[in-house]
Amino acid sequence: MNASDPRSAWPARAWPEPAPAARWTFAPVLGLPQFGPWLAACLTALALLFVSHGQWRDSAAWRWMDVIGEGGITLMLATWLAYLRAARRAGPVTDWLCAGLAGMVLGAGVDLLDEFWVLPKDVLWDNWLESALTPLGMLALTRGLHLWRQEQLVINRQLQQREGGWRDHRAIDPLTQLADASHMVRHLEAEAREGRAAHLFLLGLQGVDALARREGLAAADRTLRDAALLLQLHLPAAALVCRYGGDCLVVAMAPQTLADADAWRQRLVKALAEWAAIRGGTQAPADAAAVGVRAAGLAWGPGASLGAGDALLGLLERLR
Amino acid sequence: MSTLSILQWLDTTAAPPPGGRCLQADTPVLPWSDPGPLLTELALSRCFDLGEACRSAGLDPAAGMFSPRQLVALLQAVRQQAGPDTPFVLGRAWLPGHYGLASQALRGSPDLLEALRTLCRWSGRLCPLLTPRLLIDEHELVLAWSDAGSLPPGARALVVDLHMAAVALGLSALGEAPLDWSFSFNRTRPCDLSSHAAYLGPRLHFGCQVDALRLPLAQARRPWPVSEDLRQAQAFAHRALGLGADPQALGRGFVAAVHDRLLPCLADPPGVEALAAAFGMSPATFKRRLAQHGTHYQAELDQLRAGVALYLLGPQGQGNEAVAGALGFFDRANFRRFFKRWTGGLPGVAR
Numbered sequence: 001m002n003a004s005d006p007r008s009a010w011p012a013r014a015w016p017e018p019a020p021a022a023r024w025t026f027a028p029v030l031g032l033p034q035f036g037p038w039l040a041a042c043l044t045a046l047a048l049l050f051v052s053h054g055q056w057r058d059s060a061a062w063r064w065m066d067v068i069g070e071g072g073i074t075l076m077l078a079t080w081l082a083y084l085r086a087a088r089r090a091g092p093v094t095d096w097l098c099a100g101l102a103g104m105v106l107g108a109g110v111d112l113l114d115e116f117w118v119l120p121k122d123v124l125w126d127n128w129l130e131s132a133l134t135p136l137g138m139l140a141l142t143r144g145l146h147l148w149r150q151e152q153l154v155i156n157r158q159l160q161q162r163e164g165g166w167r168d169h170r171a172i173d174p175l176t177q178l179a180d181a182s183h184m185v186r187h188l189e190a191e192a193r194e195g196r197a198a199h200l201f202l203l204g205l206q207g208v209d210a211l212a213r214r215e216g217l218a219a220a221d222r223t224l225r226d227a228a229l230l231l232q233l234h235l236p237a238a239a240l241v242c243r244y245g246g247d248c249l250v251v252a253m254a255p256q257t258l259a260d261a262d263a264w265r266q267r268l269v270k271a272l273a274e275w276a277a278i279r280g281g282t283q284a285p286a287d288a289a290a291v292g293v294r295a296a297g298l299a300w301g302p303g304a305s306l307g308a309g310d311a312l313l314g315l316l317e318r319l320r
Numbered sequence: 321m322s323t324l325s326i327l328q329w330l331d332t333t334a335a336p337p338p339g340g341r342c343l344q345a346d347t348p349v350l351p352w353s354d355p356g357p358l359l360t361e362l363a364l365s366r367c368f369d370l371g372e373a374c375r376s377a378g379l380d381p382a383a384g385m386f387s388p389r390q391l392v393a394l395l396q397a398v399r400q401q402a403g404p405d406t407p408f409v410l411g412r413a414w415l416p417g418h419y420g421l422a423s424q425a426l427r428g429s430p431d432l433l434e435a436l437r438t439l440c441r442w443s444g445r446l447c448p449l450l451t452p453r454l455l456i457d458e459h460e461l462v463l464a465w466s467d468a469g470s471l472p473p474g475a476r477a478l479v480v481d482l483h484m485a486a487v488a489l490g491l492s493a494l495g496e497a498p499l500d501w502s503f504s505f506n507r508t509r510p511c512d513l514s515s516h517a518a519y520l521g522p523r524l525h526f527g528c529q530v531d532a533l534r535l536p537l538a539q540a541r542r543p544w545p546v547s548e549d550l551r552q553a554q555a556f557a558h559r560a561l562g563l564g565a566d567p568q569a570l571g572r573g574f575v576a577a578v579h580d581r582l583l584p585c586l587a588d589p590p591g592v593e594a595l596a597a598a599f600g601m602s603p604a605t606f607k608r609r610l611a612q613h614g615t616h617y618q619a620e621l622d623q624l625r626a627g628v629a630l631y632l633l634g635p636q637g638q639g640n641e642a643v644a645g646a647l648g649f650f651d652r653a654n655f656r657r658f659f660k661r662w663t664g665g666l667p668g669v670a671r
Contacts, residue, residue: 174403175366181514204518209412209489217358217413218365246408246518309513316517 026085029098035085039078039102043109046129054117067115074108077101093151096144103137161232164240164252165190173243175221176228181312184242184250188300188308191252197301198252199261202315203231203268205247205276206292223291227272234271248319250312261297269295294319324638324646326628327584331454334440335580337562340570342577342599343448345469345613348385349571350448355391356381358413359398368401388449388468388573392475399478407478408519411485416494419445421557422569427494428554433540435491436463442561443468444571450483450531451576455631461540462635463487464532464627468573470613477507480531481516487533488520495544501535504528529663530627534635575613575620582624587648592617626662629655633667640667 029035081101088094110129119126159167162178164187171183191198205227212220224247231241231249244250256264276291296318300311343349363370371381377393379386386394399406416426422438422445429435433456440452448468455462471479488501502523503516509526510516516524546554561569572580581598582589590598595617596606610616625647632638632646644655659667 173405174401175405180404180512182512185512209493212409212413213493216365217361217409220409221365244518245514245516246405248518313513313517313522316514317522320521 024082024086026082027088027090027094029085029090029102030095035098035102036082039081039105042106046106046110047113050113050117050119050126053123054114054119057116057118062115067112070108070112070115074105074112077105077108081105093144093147096140096147098144100137100139100141100144103133103140105137107132107134107137157237160237161235161239161241176225176243176249178228178241178243178249180242181244181250181309184240184244184252184312185308187240188252192300192302192304192308195302197255197299199254199256199264199297199299200312200315201251201253201265201268201295201297202244202312202319203227203249203251203272203293203295204316204319205249205272206294208247208291211291223276227275230271230275231268234268244312244316248316250315255299255301261299265295265297269293324632324642325584326455326586326631326646329455329457329631329636330583331437331440331456334437334454336441336444336570336572339564340444340572341567342574343388343444343468343571344574344609345389346387348383348387348390349568350386350388350391351568352381352384352386354417354419354445355394357418358410359394361413362398362402362406362410366402368398370398373397373401392449392471392479395478395482396475405515405519407481408485408489408515411482412489412493412519414482414486415439415446415490417446417490421561421566422446424553425557425561426491428546428550428552428557429494429544430546430551431541431543432492432495432499432535433461433537435494435544436461436487436540438558439487439491442566442569445566445569447483447486448568448571448573449479451573451579452483452487456537457636458537460534460536460635462532462534462631464530464631466576466579466627468576470575470615472614480505480507484531484533485519495542497539497542499535499539501533504530504532504534506531529630574609575615578610578620579624582621583628586625586628587646589621589648622658622662625658629659629667630663643667 026036032038081098084097084101085094088097107130110126110133114126114130163183166183166187168179168183168186171179173180188198188200205224208220208223211223224243228241228243228249231251235241235251236253238254240252242250242252251268253264272293276293296315298311298315300306300308304311306314359373360370363373373394374381374397376397377390379390379394395406395410398410402409416423416435422442425438425442426435426446429438436452436454439446440454443451449471450465451468453464453466455464465480465483484503488499488503492499492501500523501521502525503520504525506528507526513524560566564570577599578595581595592606593603596603599606601609607616610620629643629647632643633640638646640652640655644650644652647655649655649658656667659665663669
């Protein structure tokens, strides 16, 4: 593609990551990508200490209740650690959380090992290990949780426009990365229960079907995805944007006077329409107004005659 | 003896010519080249691994052919990856599609009515998962979908939505004016109607006994802007298809083929033996084949009767007596019992 090709002015937006990975990838902890094997090596070293210093307990003397209980605790802690590493990016919060859980895994491991080996009375290190590892792990975990809270507050601010006061990853639309209509309804109902009203705008992109036929599914998908981003750029931080369905986006804002609401509606339509014209111009010069924008708004709040879902359906009707 | 019959409204010009082979749900009869390019395009746009989706559906694109059941499994896997709007996004690009002569025949249609007839006639190529049937009276047309083979319950909504979108968004876009389609779904109303409403429009009816689209006939007869070239290509495509140039277009899902045999004689339906003989099978093989499609003779007969009864009672406003006669019931009481068992309501509700 050369520089004179107008399409080169419109870079393809790719996903930050190739699809929401179903694969399990584990974050490095304390700079160690192989944290799991290191933890396993520590457990093995502890086991070797028991083997070298202790005496194998006859199976008739095993306290099954303790074996199952302590074994179960070790296993569950290790599982939580695996989930945590698979869920989080590397960083200080992950380090503290994982180090804490790892300490607790080791502490529980020592507790489990002494069910199988009897150590002489004069050996004290096992008591020390048992009483030090678990509490230290708990302290590190608590420090991690404290940092996690702070991190979460920052992320909440980043995601404010996308999730409002409620988080449910199952409502996230994979195309626009916005939540769906059910999320918006839940948000509105929760706000209404708190006695707060909202002003709703439904924005519909017109002509995306034709765009998909002319330029392909990717062009249509990109249009919608970019429109979602552009809309967030033009809205105050406290607004919530969701993908209503199809080629429609829905916005919930703080209550507005009629004049303000109308100004907002016009501002949003103008922003999307100008961008759509530029976009159409670069992609298909002969067909500049390829994607049009329509919008409808209404105030909704406690005591409204229609439910939030029906109010949104009504808005959709007005778009047609 | 009543002369009322569904054949008065069933558009027989839309029936496929005889001689097509039966498409079994588990036999690899569909070429990968039909849905392959569209699914690949979606996978590229939404950044998911189509190969992985194929593997999870037990399908090997390199083999070239796959079965209807595998296609359904693949669509389910694709929806998992691409998002809940998949049936609508795929649907609006599904028709007229790029399926060779059959798509060419659709593109050159002079109006929607003719396009729908073409869709019904060459459904083996254009929509092998669901079989469309066209019912026309003086005011409106009804396009009713029935299983071509058998759909697993979890996939039914996905496949039906895809076909609804294919007709209402894809095929209808060949004309320029927007159309007032209304949609009947044979399932309960979803909690969240937003996707359906945003893609298909406001005329959505859930909890119906059939999956169907309805449209005022006048809108279907509005002429489409078709160039002379396209018209000639369409005439050529129809001629070539009629001569058997694309054997798959003549194909018919097994369950749909059974319906084809039963529909003209619902007042006095053939028994299993007679039906099996018509398919050139022994009754045992015929029953086994139906069981492989997850159904049996009485279930299909009852489902057809319920659908026909709903159409005759509802849009056609026929009386219970006449409908009972048309469906081979001895009296109204029998018919009412049957109707209640199948639809959960009395015949009056259908009106």
